[in-house]
Structure formats: C-alpha cells, structure tokens
Amino acid sequence: MPTIKDVALKAGVSATTVSRVLNNRGYLSEELKQKVQQAMDELNYRPNELARSLSRSKSNIIGLIIPHVSLPFFGELTSHIEEHAYREGYKLLLCNSWQDKQKEQEYINMLRSSRVDGIIMGSHTLEVEDYRQMNLPLVTFDRQISPDIPYVCSDNYNGGKLATILLIQKGCRRLAHIGGHPKLNILSHLRCVAFEETARLHSVRYVSLHTDNNSFDFEAYEQLLDQLFREHPEVDGIFAGSDIIAACALKACQIRGRRVPEDVRIIGYDGIALRSLLYPAISSIRQPMEAMGKLAVDLILRQVQGEPVESAYILPVELEEGATT
Amino acid sequence: MPTIKDVALKAGVSATTVSRVLNNRGYLSEELKQKVQQAMDELNYRPNELARSLSRSKSNIIGLIIPHVSLPFFGELTSHIEEHAYREGYKLLLCNSWQDKQKEQEYINMLRSSRVDGIIMGSHTLEVEDYRQMNLPLVTFDRQISPDIPYVCSDNYNGGKLATILLIQKGCRRLAHIGGHPKLNILSHLRCVAFEETARLHSVRYVSLHTDNNSFDFEAYEQLLDQLFREHPEVDGIFAGSDIIAACALKACQIRGRRVPEDVRIIGYDGIALRSLLYPAISSIRQPMEAMGKLAVDLILRQVQGEPVESAYILPVELEEGATT
DNA sequence: TTGTAGGCGTTATCAA
DNA sequence: TTGATAACGCCTACAA
Numbered sequence: 001m002p003t004i005k006d007v008a009l010k011a012g013v014s015a016t017t018v019s020r021v022l023n024n025r026g027y028l029s030e031e032l033k034q035k036v037q038q039a040m041d042e043l044n045y046r047p048n049e050l051a052r053s054l055s056r057s058k059s060n061i062i063g064l065i066i067p068h069v070s071l072p073f074f075g076e077l078t079s080h081i082e083e084h085a086y087r088e089g090y091k092l093l094l095c096n097s098w099q100d101k102q103k104e105q106e107y108i109n110m111l112r113s114s115r116v117d118g119i120i121m122g123s124h125t126l127e128v129e130d131y132r133q134m135n136l137p138l139v140t141f142d143r144q145i146s147p148d149i150p151y152v153c154s155d156n157y158n159g160g161k162l163a164t165i166l167l168i169q170k171g172c173r174r175l176a177h178i179g180g181h182p183k184l185n186i187l188s189h190l191r192c193v194a195f196e197e198t199a200r201l202h203s204v205r206y207v208s209l210h211t212d213n214n215s216f217d218f219e220a221y222e223q224l225l226d227q228l229f230r231e232h233p234e235v236d237g238i239f240a241g242s243d244i245i246a247a248c249a250l251k252a253c254q255i256r257g258r259r260v261p262e263d264v265r266i267i268g269y270d271g272i273a274l275r276s277l278l279y280p281a282i283s284s285i286r287q288p289m290e291a292m293g294k295l296a297v298d299l300i301l302r303q304v305q306g307e308p309v310e311s312a313y314i315l316p317v318e319l320e321e322g323a324t325t
Numbered sequence: 326m327p328t329i330k331d332v333a334l335k336a337g338v339s340a341t342t343v344s345r346v347l348n349n350r351g352y353l354s355e356e357l358k359q360k361v362q363q364a365m366d367e368l369n370y371r372p373n374e375l376a377r378s379l380s381r382s383k384s385n386i387i388g389l390i391i392p393h394v395s396l397p398f399f400g401e402l403t404s405h406i407e408e409h410a411y412r413e414g415y416k417l418l419l420c421n422s423w424q425d426k427q428k429e430q431e432y433i434n435m436l437r438s439s440r441v442d443g444i445i446m447g448s449h450t451l452e453v454e455d456y457r458q459m460n461l462p463l464v465t466f467d468r469q470i471s472p473d474i475p476y477v478c479s480d481n482y483n484g485g486k487l488a489t490i491l492l493i494q495k496g497c498r499r500l501a502h503i504g505g506h507p508k509l510n511i512l513s514h515l516r517c518v519a520f521e522e523t524a525r526l527h528s529v530r531y532v533s534l535h536t537d538n539n540s541f542d543f544e545a546y547e548q549l550l551d552q553l554f555r556e557h558p559e560v561d562g563i564f565a566g567s568d569i570i571a572a573c574a575l576k577a578c579q580i581r582g583r584r585v586p587e588d589v590r591i592i593g594y595d596g597i598a599l600r601s602l603l604y605p606a607i608s609s610i611r612q613p614m615e616a617m618g619k620l621a622v623d624l625i626l627r628q629v630q631g632e633p634v635e636s637a638y639i640l641p642v643e644l645e646e647g648a649t650t
Numbered sequence: 651t652t653g654t655a656g657g658c659g660t661t662a663t664c665a666a
Numbered sequence: 667t668t669g670a671t672a673a674c675g676c677c678t679a680c681a682a
Binding site (some may be wrong): 046047048049050051053054059061068070071072076078079082086090091092093094095096109110112113114115121157185218244247248250251256273274276277279285 | 372374375378379384386400403404414422435437438543572573580601603
C-alpha cells in the first residue's frame with residue numbers, strides 16, 4: 001500500500017504538503033493541489049486511518065454495545081445509528097453483549113483499547129460505578145446511570161398510559177401486562193408502572209407478569225403467556241412490553257382459539273417494521289427509533305467536542321393502531 | 326490515558342519489557358512479570374490498539390458489508406459473525422449498504438482506509454472487477470466473483486428442490502415461486518431454478534414471480550402476491566425465496582381468507598428465528614447461519630495468514646417443517 | 651534476561 | 667507558501 005511518502009515523491013513535494021492537501025489545511029496553490037491529487041489517484045492512495053487516528057488521538061469510531069442485533073428493535077436502532085454515524089464520518093464497531101455481564105465488561109475493555117471516541121450502550125448489566133469510572137463519552141438507552149451520562153429513551157410512561165387507555169376505551173375489563181425483568185431496566189419498567197396506575201385510575205382489574213431474567217428469550221415469553229391464560233383466562237386485554245412479546249401473545253391467542261381483537265385485544269411497544277408482516281397487524285406504541293439513533297450519535301459527538309449535554313432525552317411516542325385492538 | 330512508558334516508569338523497567346509482558350514474548354522472570362502487571366493494574370493501563378495496529382500493520386478488524394442489519398436473516402448472520410470474530414480476537418466494523426452501489430463503494434474505500442484485515446461481503450452491487458482489484462482478503466455470501474475470492478452459501482439448489490418436492494408431495498398441483506431479483510444474485514437464484522426444474526420433472530404447473538429490484542422491500546412483495554392471487558388464483562403451493570416473503574405470503578392468504586395449509590401451502594427459505602413467532606409457524610429451508618458466519622470469519626483469517634482457501638463453500642440446508650405445509 | 655534505537659504512517663510545530 | 671523535525675504509542679531488531 002502506498003504511503004504519503006510515495007505520493008510526495010511522485011508529486012515532487014514533501015510529505016507535509018501532501019498531508020496539507022489531504023486535510024485541505026493551510027495555503028496551497030491550485031497547481032500544487034492538482035499535482036498532488038494526480039499523484040494520489042495514480043497510486044490509488046488511501047490515507048492510513050490508523051496512523052491518522054494515532055497522530056490525532058481520535059479514531060472516529062463509535063462503539064455500540066447492545067444485547068443482540070438480531071432482535072428486531074435493536075437491529076433497526078443499529079441501522080439508524082450506523083447511518084448517522086457514517087454521515088458524520090464515524091465508523092461503528094458492533095458488540096453483542098447477550099446481556100452477559102462478563103461479555104459486556106470485556107467489550108468495554110476492548111472498545112477502550114481500540115480508542116473509540118465514545119460508546120453507545122443499549123445493554124447495561126454492570127454496576128453504575130463501572131460505567132462512571134470509564135471516563136469516555138457515553139450514551140445509554142433506557143437507563144439512567146448518573147447525571148453526567150446522558151440517556152435517550154422514549155416516553156415510556158406515556159407510552160404505557162396510551163396503550164392502557166386504548167385497551168380500556170375499547171372495552172377491556174381484565175388487563176394484563178407482560179414485560180421483561182423490571183429490575184434490570186428501570187426506565188422501560190415505567191411502561192408497566194403507567195399500565196398499573198392507569199388501570200387503577202379507571203378501576204380496571206389487572207395483572208402484571210415479568211420474565212425473571214433479562215434474556216429476550218421467546219420461550220420465556222411463551223411460558224408467561226401460558227401461565228397467563230391458565231391463571232387468568234378472563235383476561236381480555238394485553239399490553240405487551242415489546243412487539244415481540246405482542247407477537248407471542250397473538251400467537252398464544254390463535255393457538256387457543258381466542259379471537260383477536262374480539263375476545264382479546266393486544267397492543268405492543270416499539271413499533272418495529274416487521275410488525276406489518278403479522279396478521280392481524282399488531283397495534284403498537286411506536287418509539288422514534290430513527291430520531292433516537294441520530295440523537296445517540298449526536299450526543300457522543302457533542303461530548304467529543306466538549307459541548308455540554310443534558311442528562312435526559314425523552315422522546316415522544318406515537319400510538320399506531322393496527323388490527324389487534 | 327497512561328502509555329506503555331508510564332507503566333515502564335512505574336515498574337522501574339524499560340518500555341520494551343512492558344511490551345514483552347504485554348505480548349508474553351521472550352524470557353521474563355516471574356518477578357518482573359508480577360511487577361509490571363501490578364503497575365498496569367494500578368494505572369488501569371490499556372494498550373493502545375491503534376498504535377499496535379499501526380506498528381504491526383494489522384488491525385484485527387473485519388469489515389462487514391450487508392444490505393441491512395435489520396433484515397432478520399442478515400441480523401442473525403451478523404450476530405454469528407460478530408461472535409466468532411470476537412472469539413478470534415477480531416472486531417467488527419458494520420456497514421449497511423442498503424443495496425446501493427455508491428454506498429457500497431464508499432464503504433469499501435472507508436474499510437480500506439481503516440486497514441481492516443478483510444471484508445465479508447453480504448452485499449454485492451458492484452462489478453466483478455471492482456472486487457477483484459481491491460487486493461484484500463475477501464469473502465462473499467451467495468455470490469461467485471472469481472476463483473480466488475471464496476464464497477459461502479447454502480445449498481441453494483438442493484434447498485429449492487427440497488421445498489418444491491415437499492409441496493408436491495403434500496398434493497399441491499399449481500405451484501408458485503416468489504423471489505428477489507434474479508440477476509443480482511445468481512447463486513440464490515438457484516433456488517428458483519431448482520423449483521422450476523423440479524416442478525417440470527413432476528409435471529406440475531408453476532409460475533415464478535420476482536421483484537424487479539433488489540430492495541428487500543415488504544411492499545414489493547405484497548404487490549407481487551397481489552398479482553399472484555389475481556392472475557393465478559388457482560395456486561395451491563408457494564415456495565418463497567425467504568422467510569420474510571413467506572410471511573408476506575401467509576398474510577396475503579389470511580387476508581384473502583385462504584386457509585393455510587388447507588387451501589394454500591407455503592414454505593420459505595432461511596430458517597430465521599422469528600419464524601416461530603408466526604402462526605401457523607412457517608415451514609422453511611434452514612440455512613446453517615451459525616456455520617456460515619463462522620466459516621466466513623475463518624476464511625478471512627486463513628487468507629490473512631496466507632493459507633490457501635477453496636473457492637466455494639456450499640453448506641447443507643435442512644428442511645424444517647412448520648405448520649404451513 | 652533486559653535495554654536501546656529505529657520505524658509504522660500521519661499530523662503539528664516550527665522555520666525558512 | 668513549503669519543508670524539516672518531532673511527536674503519537676507501540677513493536678521488533680539488535681545489543682548488552
């Protein structure tokens with residue numbers, strides 16, 4: 001691979017000059033620019049980003065740690081993050097934590113070694129102190145770690161409220177919420193809190209079930225639904241903590257011959273694109289994934305540039321009614 | 326951030342020695358190792374991978390270019406690739422090409438600048454020459470570029486055959502195949518070829534429909550299905566080019582009141598995990614995604630190490646019957 | 651067994 | 667307006 005020196009030699013100038021036209025810095029005669037540019041083209045020269053990064057002590061890489069890209073919500077979020085990062089001249093290093101404490105820690109170490117300019121965390125299994133100590137631009141999703149680490153989330157409370165109100169308005173009298181483990185994700189647990197408060201406010205009976213781990217495991221959801229229909233066969237409205245759970249609920253109803261929405265109404269959360277492939281299409285509370293992804297990237301960049309950031313970014317959700325309510 | 330020199334100073338040794346314990350090279354007394362290790366721990370030292378990469382001219386980064394991570398098949402594949410890359414000490418730079426020629430080219434340039442050790446291509450919109458010229462360890466999925474660039478794919482032909490035979494065995498007499506654009510992906514088009522040949526062999530009438538772009542667009546699929554049911558209402562067996570298309574087909578049947586599998590039988594391709602969320606669960610030809618991901622990583626590593634590689638790796642598929650056949 | 655010196659490819663700081 | 671020189675942080679001869 002040709003280096004800056006090769007280009008310099010070919011163009012009959014110094015490496016410094018080549019660097020200057022590369023970065024468009026300082027005063028350069030048009031003639032020189034042309035000459036250098038031509039040499040670069042002829043050699044098919046590509047600046048070595050490793051060397052640049054080392055020299056500038058800035059890698060233009062953002063690390064992304066999420067539970068699993070193949071989960072639709074995280075897949076979509078990742079796409080948006082990648083898209084915006086790329087537009088801003090940043091690259092994305094992808095890490096699937098599998099919600100595993102040790103893996104997450106190893107990835108953080110790895111990303112620090114790689115001198116990423118910041119880390120976007122969609123997975124958080126470690127202690128608050130572990131994150132605070134790492135002294136790197138950080139952004140989290142759905143998790144408040146400390147006032148100086150900004151987090152991005154959808155308006156979980158309002159989303160839970162909207163969903164619950166919709167079910168009640170449609171005439172449901174026995175509600176159920178099925179969600180992930182509450183302890184591990186306090187902010188998205190607000191969906192559940194809103195559900196319970198709204199149900200109580202309207203004097204509607206309800207039950208809340210949660211997985212006991214944070215594994216996003218389809219089978220765990222199916223077991224919960226099994227339990228739900230066994231112990232509470234009278235349930236006629238389900239607010240699922242995610243569209244995936246909602247899909248499980250829909251399937252559980254179909255298996256048991258419960259008509260949706262006639263016998264049981266279902267609404268999910270997230271608004272993933274794949275939702276439209278189901279029949280009937282699932283109603284959902286849509287998170288503004290694109291805006292969230294863009295914001296997360298911007299928050300890293302602002303921190304990199306030493307600009308101040310708020311500690312919380314709560315984005316509005318939108319009720320998207322499908323055919324399950 | 327502390328450097329190797331800081332560690333050396335603190336441990337009272339030279340930087341070389343620190344480098345040695347870091348890389349566990351050469352002869353070192355236990356005592357020294359301990360001392361250096363302690364200094365590293367106390368300083369919370371992390372070796373700068375940028376500097377290491379520059380010095381060794383090896384970045385331990387693999388670039389992955391795919392159409393879109395949020396497509397379930399690519400999401401799962403990406404997860405496996407990331408997993409195996411990480412195990413081998415490699416990091417993954419993620420690029421979504423959106424099947425866009427220009428974006429793909431820009432990403433390739435970017436990855437070359439980043440001095441990635443190799444590129445795994447799940448997206449290929451450029452000309453064969455463009456790939457051949459880049460002179461970097463490369464692996465492609467479902468695309469044969471040249472004898473010296475290995476490709477990984479599932480046994481597309483056999484998969485198409487298995488699917489078609491199953492439909493015929495179940496009694497289907499009017500078959501349809503719905504797939505992506507045939508020109509852009511010659512290898513996965515073999516699924517279609519096998520479908521047609523098998524149908525002819527069994528004297529079963531069939532029709533093949535394809536999207537006219539390579540966009541993985543849900544709506545395009547829906548339009549095709551619309552066309553299918555309009556022009557060929559007698560179809561009683563559908564072989565879909567992917568599980569996503571199969572899901573669309575299932576939905577199309579449900580919307581039109583066609584019972585599945587009684588009136589129409591459906592089988593997809595890929596074997597994505599989300600398949601199990603549908604009801605009825607979709608039958609599919611399962612690609613060994615984990616093995617394919619691992620293999621792709623291994624093929625990059627072998628090329629990096631100068632080991633020879635074959636030009637084609639065709640992995641066996643498996644028929645996974647759900648409830649739609 | 652440990653240390654010194656030079657180089658990896660760029661960029662930044664001075665001079666000229 | 668351009669060029670020489672010293673970093674950036676690490677690794678690898680070569681010495682000692």
